[in-house]
Amino acid sequence: MTTLDVPTTIEQRRLLVTPLPGPRSRELMSRKQAAVAAGVGTTMPVFAARAAGGIVVDVDGNHLVDLGSGIAVTTVGNSAPRVVEAVQEQVAAFTHTCFMITPYEGYVAVAEALNRLTPGDHEKRTALFNSGAEAVENAVKIARAHAGRQAVVVFDHAYHGRTNLTMAMTAKSMPYKHGFGPFASEVYRAPLSYPFRDGGLDGETAAVRAIDVIEKQVGADNLAAVVIEPIQGEGGFIEPAPGFLPRLAAWCRDHGVVFVADEVQTGFARTGDLFACDREGVVPDLIVTAKGIAGGLPLSAVTGRAEIMDAAHAGGLGGTYGGNPLACAAALAAIETIEAEGLVDRAREIEALMLDRLRALQARDPRVGEVRGRGAMIAVELVETGTDVPDPALAKAVAAAAHQQGVIVLTCGTHGNVLRFLPPLSISDELLRDGLDVLDAAFSATTAGAR
Template identity: 70%
Template sequence: MSGSSAELHRRRTTAVARGVGSVVPAYVARAGGGTLVDVDGREWLDFAAGIAVTSVGNSAPRVVAAVRDQVERFTHTCFMVAPYESYVAVCERLNALVPGAGERRSALFNSGAEAVENAVKIARHATGRPAVVVFEHAYHGRTNLTMALTAKNMPYKHRFGPFAGEIYRAPMSYPLRDGGLSGAAAAARAIDVIDKQVGAENVAALLIEPIQGEGGFVVPAEGFLPALREWTAAAGAVFVADEIQTGFCRTGDWFAVQREGVVPDLVTLAKGMAGGLPLAAVTGRADLMDAVHPGGLGGTYGGNPIACAASLAAIETMRELDLCAAARRIEATMLPRLRGLAERDARIAEVRGRGAMLAVELVRPGTLEPDPVATATVAAACHRAGLLVLTCGTYGNVLRFLPPLVISDDELARALDILDSAFA
């Protein structure tokens, strides 16, 4: 069963809930490398990667082969009922990859939001404390607890409350909008808020994205993360790095915290870890992970064998192709083009990001007033020209770029040409 994108869109309006949105009205037929092809045969250059998911591509050979093999053997038993090797193997890989010298443990789930919820459960159980500290502009998911952790109201929280309690928000290091405050000073400001409004002795976990995702690809000033890490260690709180969007080579390192040598207590993972199949994890210190009683963590589909097979193949692909280096090459190509564009266009207040996680923030020229209208207009021009880009940011004024890490040089150059034209 198929049809044109227009026909499929008509069917969608009578079958799919209105609350489920899409960026473009094109329906994908096949994809690979840095391109998508819709049912009408139109090619789209991909600067979205399924929101940082298909880092190894949409049809990576190792992933395809691993999934086929697993489907033929069995599709599900539930690890909590009848376990299997691939779940254990994924945990072994994660324990070895995540920063830190001590012993590690992992647990597998379905989505990033589920990983975050379980990290909060683990931290509260291990510390016996209730409070969770998050940051301005944060995005951590769409479930009830993770909506409370998320900062942005529309579209994520609007009229969905009341939300889970004991969530506290601290100011983020946002160099463009906090006057270029140093990382140490921004951390001191945040810690002062936590100490006064929450109390260090009440904090179970401090949860932070090393580079914020939906909040606008905000890169905190150098020194911000290490200072927070030092504070949590002294306070007896759990430092949780939300690496759901930044992890698995996306920023030029396996994990974004590695750039400043930060070692989290727990790390939440998802998106790029399984080549497009739904899989998530919490990985962290063995004493914290093992603090929870048997049966306290899990879920029917968590660590599904097909997703585990895909993850093992995706991680091997990342190693084999050195996708950390690929992300750095993408940065080396894109940053000069984006900075040149910013020099020509006064609407671009800042070019920022790392690796293949880059963004431009748009404002009204000569001010820091966000310009979401211009942002949406540029994005629409890109879409008309066949380049799939996403917007983000608390103010809706950031264009974010998340190409697959296997995108070709030619595809990357063509996409940047379209972006130039869209701004012009």
Template identity: 70%
Template sequence: MTQTTASGSRLEQTRRVGEFPGPRSREIAERRSAAVAAGVASSVPVYAADADGGVVVDVDGNSFVDLGSGIAVTSVGASDPAVAKAVAEAAAHFTHTCFMVTPYEGYVKVAERLNELTPGDHAKKTVLFNSGAEAVENAVKIARAATGRNAVVVFDHAYHGRTNLTMALTAKAMPYKHGFGPFAPEVYRVPMSYPFREENPDITGAEAAKRAITMIEKQVGADQVAAILIEPIQGEGGFIVPAEGFLPALSEWATANGVVFIADEVQAGFCRTGEWFSVDHEGVVPDLVTTAKGIAGGMPLSAVTGRAELLDAVHGGGLGGTYGGNPVACAAALAAIETMDQQDLRGRARRIEEIAREVLEPLVGQGVVGEMRGRGAMLALELVRPGTREPNPEAAKAIAAACLQEGVLILTCGTYGNVIRLLPPLVIGEELLRDALGVLKEAIAAQ
């Protein structure tokens, strides 16, 4: 057990595991098997009772260091006081009216903040939804309406959601697409810049972009493409950071050919990479930006933000949804963004990267660790069979299980299931973070 209490934390910042899973978690798991669809999977066999700062406490009192943040959602912590207060105050007035029926100021305020924060100084507008998949799907709708074209270009290893259209946009079959077709048409996939797995290790970002562009021009036709959709740092695909120059070259080509460039910032946005948005690292200004996850401190909210003329190309009533921009979620988003700003969570993300690289980078090339990559608090270790680049998903599973036994929650990802991804809350205390990384380092060394 390691105990470190960060200033301002409501819960003791403690790693503590006794009986695991405990009796309450086992009892709930039995009820779940009878009540919850089998297609819903969970990474760990325990049930949360409380969470704050860098820890999650289960129903049996076990306390885990959280290196997943609910998949990059609770960046400001799972019970940030400002977010909790904003949610309570908003809910005390009204939980819903539907913005399309009786609008409210909170929606407008969130749109104003997103218009300010997203890259570029052009005129912008925003529309709000509930989930990342909804945001991506509506960004495609906007691009098609604005251009009068149908084709959408996406990339190898991409993940964009689980709706019918976003499953078509997503690259990975299992578990996201298997058995759920047929999928939406007019989606075309081209090669991603994946430096660790390039056949030519010397290929530049610009050259990788040219490879993709050539395929688009030959197989689709530039004048048929409504949008290029890309995660600036791919999430589920393995936290793949494209080679420098890849994103700018794609963006420039899109602009030259009247193609809408959509940055899917659902996982990488809101300070996660050390900037407000991951495209900021290379100065790329997308036409549309999709956001969700970290936007509202855990409340369901998502958005499409971008060039005003694109958003306004859609006819009245063509965008919306019953719950889109829920007033309680809007209040949470305004509070979460304020917390990010006041606590300089961009700087905190960069500090998390410094610590993680200090602890973990010496493992690269030793044993199963083929590469460490990422930005800020969006970091990954790609695991391989020693001496090769052959994916090693078995090691990823074993390491995640070993960490869990020691009270550390980590997530895996990657097209090949061989990537450990690190997404700690940006408010995690440094001592607690170092303790968790030490557990991870020991688990890796045991492979």
């Protein structure tokens, strides 16, 4: 097993000292409801006080097993020592100058690191932003400036963000789009390869199906970019069948269309490769990163071919906080942690452990339609017994049962019927097994339809 540098200030074990939520969390939830907009929801009614490694400690002293990583953000673990030290050093130096006014080395160093690490050995450039959605929008801007075209193609079940353009690019209406239109124009949707629901369609054939839709409904001559998550996140951790991404990328290359990989959730060792595109050797023209990039600080990036990235005019890219010096310091430390601690290999160890346990669960419970995923990005799709009909109520019930026992589990999927697991790569095998034990018990507690 990989040796990990985890803070020892928080004991790495699940511990419940109150029912969940505890009294202090209930008090804070009352304050939240009185002070925070109702549209800002929460998955669990507990408030965090501290976190490290694979544990989140709430304000009542309960130790929760973290199988969510703040939605794939704290990949190197919460309070990772290198990240903490780097941010402390930077905050004592300066907190902000705005890179567009008086630049600083940290921004340049992060750009150099991303140019080195992302797929392909061509000359690259990078621009830094704050959130995944902001980076996706800027990738579209850059692609349009380069191609001189307007149309953008995205895919069924896609999630790209909550801003106006990225809402148009996102597939799921509730809660992301409902009531918030009208949306940005010139965004078109193509069918994805979804092996569990494609009736055995191979990746190459699924790509031809998607390309046929694109050519007929959009036209290559009108298309600036194809934007795709190599493994979908919110859409259900859907991994296209082998061959889908390479065939799509080749079509884009043949037609002068910018191929954009949205690796906001899949990047930085999460999938058992540094980037999910690496598994099939796909080299995107532009790659969008965020989430795991900076150990919990807000940072995102667009990295890509120099001739494409440089297409935007001077002053056309940027933002007041983009590439904040604290976030840049954290990013360099997070990248150092990934490389020094072998976290790509650690993600594969987590994959083996989780798939073994979850496939055993699938073998005894017919409500588990599919177990899928790579690295520390694993999902269980739940269906009504004997069918492929999505069962969102079961996913909600299992997640709620796990939450009550102190395990942070997230749901996702267009139908809300997928349990998703995104443990930090710093989690121990023992803690991960304990979380999976709780999950087993949660399934047993919801026995309707089980064998």
